[in-house]
Amino acid sequence: MGTAAEVADKETNGGLLDGKKVTVVFVLGGPGSGKGTQCANIVKRYGFTHLSAGDLLRAEIKSGSENGKMIQEMIKDGKIVPSEVTIKLLHRAMLESGNDKFLIDGFPRNEENRAAFEAVTNIEPEFVLFFDCPEEEMERRILGRNQGREDDNIETIRKRFKVFLDSSLPVIKYYESIGKVRKIDAGKPVDEVFESVKTIFAKYETKWYDTPRGRTMMLCIGGFMLVSAAVALALRKRNSR
């Protein structure tokens, strides 16, 4: 695994994702709107790789990297970490996954995130999945989340709601203006929210032969057919003698 700095070098030297064509869906919504919960469902059913900007930043804090302290302070205060830090982490995770379909969750969270990602990666999202949820419901969910997060306290939650309204909603509005937003009523129970998600992701349904097990089965069937053909040919030759 390379450090963020090594990835930065690769960016300058080798170009992003080496020109590989990727599908990116941005997953946005207020804190506690259920982004992570639904991303887990999408991963299982549609074979995307889930990259949570928040999770990557928290892992960076844990790794004890030189940026860790700064990231920790910003998250504790409900602020948005500078784009270059988050983009390097996202880019590294994309390279390491080996997949070509990504759910980028909690990013871009402000105009700086959006513009920098586009400028650095040249990647346009297929669409933006927006979880629209009432604030009281999000607050209830976060307070019941119990993940021991330093920012899941009422004071920081209120700051995060303000940052969402002031900085993240304008990004969603921008994508709305270019017809890329798919809005979901996220105030409903998990299963109902996923029903709405499914209607949007229908075209990404993984075919059985596209799964690792499916590919192995196809190889076995192909091998079996080849062997059968060879045996039939050998028998025919012997009988014609």
Ligand SMILES: Nc1ncnc2c1ncn2[C@@H]1O[C@H](COP(=O)(O)OP(=O)(O)O)[C@@H](O)[C@H]1O
């Ligand atoms: N539709 C839902 N109804 C009720 N609780 C939910 C729903 N979706 C998620 N939750 C719960 O709410 C909390 C926040 O959800 P999470 O997926 O972590 O949100 P986000 O990633 O948007 O911050 C979690 O404890 C999760 O189990």
Ligand SMILES: Nc1ccn([C@H]2C[C@H](O)[C@@H](COP(=O)(O)OP(=O)(O)O)O2)c(=O)n1
């Ligand atoms: N693009 C991002 C995403 C998250 N962060 C920071 C700031 C956010 O308040 C925290 C937590 O984000 P995360 O997406 O994990 O969680 P919530 O949606 O707020 O519940 O991480 C960031 O600085 N930049």
